[in-house]
Amino acid sequence: RAAAAKAASVAASRPGCVVIAADTVVALHGEIMGKPRDRMDAVRMLSRLAGHTHEVVSACCVALPDGNSETFHAATRVTMWDAPAAALAAYAATGEPDDKAGAYGIQGVGAFLVESIDGSWSNVVGLPVAELVRLLLHHGVIEPKGE
DSSP states (O other): OHHHHHHHHHHHTSTTSOEEEEEEEEEETTEEEOOOSSHHHHHHHHHHHTTSEEEEEEEEEEEOTTSOEEEEEEEEEEEEOOOOHHHHHHHHHTSGGGGSGGGOOTTTGGGGGEEEEESOHHHHHTOOHHHHHHHHHHTTSSOOOOO
8 A cells, every 4th residue: 555655646746657666564473563663663673583584575556657557566585593682782773774664674784684585685675676677568668678
């Protein structure tokens, strides 16, 4: 819903354009973790994720020039090692987790927390690129150029 609302909001002011919007959540044992409220909340989230496998789900909505839109999602399983509390607090103090679902960024310093992933790395960053490119190709929004 959030991705669709974002896309619709921008598409309304940009008729005839392609608009891409995404929203990502982290889920651990059925609990959805959004962005941390503050540094203490970031440490709490990271402590819950440490030593466990969670799921990162990104929804993406593409508003097409003809007024239609298409929404899809991607899910990736992420396993974190059981990092010590001091390391989690030090990471939270960097400020990187402040605006990240689940309080970490795999594309930044937070990569040290991740032991393994099963699925799309770009999805964990927040935009499932392979899936998006397939959709854009399907709708003729982008086209590969030959030599």
